[in-house]
Amino acid sequence: xxxxxxxxxxxxxxxxxxxxxxxxxxxxxxxxxxxxxxxxxxxxxxxxxxxxxxxxxxxxxxxxxxxxxxxxxxxxxxxxxxxxxxxxxxxxxxxxxxxxxxxxxxxxxxxxxxxxxxxxxxxxxxxxxxxxxxxxxxxxxxxx
Amino acid sequence: xxxxxxxxxxxxxxxxxxxxxxxxxxxxxxxxxxxxxxxxxxxxxxxxxxxxxxxxxxxxxxxxxxxxxxxxxxxxxxxxxxxxxxxxxxxxxxxxxxxxxxxxxxxxxxxxxxxxxxxxxxxxxxxxxxxxxxxxxxxxxxxxxxxxxxxxxxxxxxxxxxxxxxxxxxxxxxxxxxxxxxxxxxxxxxxxxxxxxxxxxxxxxxxxxxxxxxxxxxxxxxxxxxxxxxxxxxxxxxxxxxxxxxxxxxxxxxxxxxxxxxxxxxxxxxxxxxxxxxxxxxxxxxxxxxxxxxxxxxxxxxxxxxxxxxxxxxxxxxxxxxxxxxxxxxxxxxxxxxxxxxxxxxxxxxxxxxxxxxxxxxxxxxxxxxxxxxxxxxxxxxxxxxxxxxxxxxxxxxxxxxxx
Numbered sequence: 001x002x003x004x005x006x007x008x009x010x011x012x013x014x015x016x017x018x019x020x021x022x023x024x025x026x027x028x029x030x031x032x033x034x035x036x037x038x039x040x041x042x043x044x045x046x047x048x049x050x051x052x053x054x055x056x057x058x059x060x061x062x063x064x065x066x067x068x069x070x071x072x073x074x075x076x077x078x079x080x081x082x083x084x085x086x087x088x089x090x091x092x093x094x095x096x097x098x099x100x101x102x103x104x105x106x107x108x109x110x111x112x113x114x115x116x117x118x119x120x121x122x123x124x125x126x127x128x129x130x131x132x133x134x135x136x137x138x139x140x141x142x143x144x
Numbered sequence: 145x146x147x148x149x150x151x152x153x154x155x156x157x158x159x160x161x162x163x164x165x166x167x168x169x170x171x172x173x174x175x176x177x178x179x180x181x182x183x184x185x186x187x188x189x190x191x192x193x194x195x196x197x198x199x200x201x202x203x204x205x206x207x208x209x210x211x212x213x214x215x216x217x218x219x220x221x222x223x224x225x226x227x228x229x230x231x232x233x234x235x236x237x238x239x240x241x242x243x244x245x246x247x248x249x250x251x252x253x254x255x256x257x258x259x260x261x262x263x264x265x266x267x268x269x270x271x272x273x274x275x276x277x278x279x280x281x282x283x284x285x286x287x288x289x290x291x292x293x294x295x296x297x298x299x300x301x302x303x304x305x306x307x308x309x310x311x312x313x314x315x316x317x318x319x320x321x322x323x324x325x326x327x328x329x330x331x332x333x334x335x336x337x338x339x340x341x342x343x344x345x346x347x348x349x350x351x352x353x354x355x356x357x358x359x360x361x362x363x364x365x366x367x368x369x370x371x372x373x374x375x376x377x378x379x380x381x382x383x384x385x386x387x388x389x390x391x392x393x394x395x396x397x398x399x400x401x402x403x404x405x406x407x408x409x410x411x412x413x414x415x416x417x418x419x420x421x422x423x424x425x426x427x428x429x430x431x432x433x434x435x436x437x438x439x440x441x442x443x444x445x446x447x448x449x450x451x452x453x454x455x456x457x458x459x460x461x462x463x464x465x466x467x468x469x470x471x472x473x474x475x476x477x478x479x480x481x482x483x484x485x486x487x488x489x490x491x492x493x494x495x496x497x498x499x500x501x502x503x504x505x506x507x508x509x510x511x512x513x514x515x516x517x518x519x520x521x522x523x524x525x526x527x528x529x530x531x532x533x534x535x536x537x538x539x540x541x542x543x544x545x546x547x548x
Contacts, residue, residue, distance in 0.1 A: 017319040
């Protein structure tokens with residue numbers, strides 16, 4: 001298992017497609033139809049990364065991103081949008097999304113790379129945590 | 145000029161007529177106020193009238209009042225002629241709307257001079273009216289342009305909306321196809337280990353055709369992706385902002401637009417070097433200028449059996465030049481002198497507004513470039529537009545260049 005991934009998109013066809021695609025690539029994938037549903041999934045299940053659309057009913061992607069940053073600072077968030085505007089890209093950057101990928105038509109490579117990079121960064125942290133497990137509290141990060 | 149004389153006295157009418165004819169005027173005479181009023185209402189009414197005050201029926205003062213009540217863009221110049229020499233009568237006549245006042249007996253020289261004043265004013269009024277008509281036509285043409293721009297903006301918004309709507313379904317078609325492609329590759333790998341019986345013709349078909357089906361889907365998605373890109377490009381075209389544009393791209397769009405004006409017997413030859421630098425321009429406006437030049441070139445070659453339209457590009461210092469050359473009859477000197485003047489056209493009435501080249505030149509000047517015409521030594525007309533190259537415009541280099 002390469003990692004746990006949550007796909008958030010209001011269009012079921014896109015959700016299903018991404019669900020299949022990343023499962024095939026070896027991820028454990030969950031899905032949600034909007035920001036609120038996504039938060040409900042996150043309360044139940046630990047996730048490593050979220051791929052979220054921006055324009056969605058109930059709760060849009062930028063609000064979800066903000067909420068994830070507040071509640072789950074460790075989760076990596078990759079935004080995708082079909083509506084390419086500077087405002088969208090800036091909103092993603094200000095709220096510290098990993099990246100903003102424009103819904104690609106001919107190549108999924110950029111999205112795959114983004115997920116791969118996010119998972120690799122998490123893996124590095126987890127390695128660090130494992131190394132620190134043997135240390136007592138207060139000694140963390142300090143050389144003996 | 146034509147002058148109306150209204151006087152009930154036959155002798156003074158004849159004297160006046162003779163005097164006017166001697167100074168080269170044409171006389172229309174009326175025997176009383178009613179007749180004068182009839183004449184003045186006609187569309188070809190004289191533009192200057194000398195009215196006797198005292199006439200039976202309708203007097204001169206009443207005629208003046210009636211004329212002034214009527215609104216027309218070219219009112220006649222009215223001179224009141226009377227024996228009443230007092231100041232009070234003069235004021236009454238002028239207040240009623242007379243332009244001038246002459247008391248009998250008059251000095252023929254004074255009459256001539258006063259008519260000359262009237263004639264001058266009438267001419268001025270005509271010039272003004274012509275200008276007003278021209279301005280009105282210009283305003284109408286501009287309004288049409290604005291309406292067109294507005295329609296283009298609406299189309300642009302529509303194109304952006306369509307692009308967005310197409311994008312989502314295209315995304316999941318493309319995504320699914322890519323996942324399917326990888327699944328298929330996995331399946332084929334497994335089959336290599338445990339092959340299906342080769343004898344099953346249907347399986348053989350699937351194994352052979354499935355990759356082609358996938359390729360077909362990818363091809364379709366690729367085309368949709370290009371259409372979406374085009375629509376997005378179109379949506380951004382309408383905005384009045386200038387950006388770096390490649391003349392090659394602009395011209396290829398222009399040639400698409402011009403398909404309906406190109407004639408099969410005319411060969412189109414485009415020579416834009418790849419090294420041509422990008423220009424700083426409002427793409428839509430430059431397209432408009434080029435379309436206009438190509439249309440004019442086609443019109444110039446309307447009577448030609450063959451010939452070619454040549455569009456070439458080169459640089460002159462910081463300027464990018466595009467020349468549109470036809471093999472028509474060329475431009476006579478009197479046409480060449482006025483060709484960019486608003487309302488100047490060599491086309492039949494109703495066919496050309498005489499504004500195309502005027503607007504084109506103003507667009508080019510607004511871009512910090514220019515547009516000029518000349519005749520090629522080998523015959524035919526050449527229109528050349530020049531635009532600052534993008535890097536030059538960006539560095540705010542002043543544009544220098546000699547207009548031939």
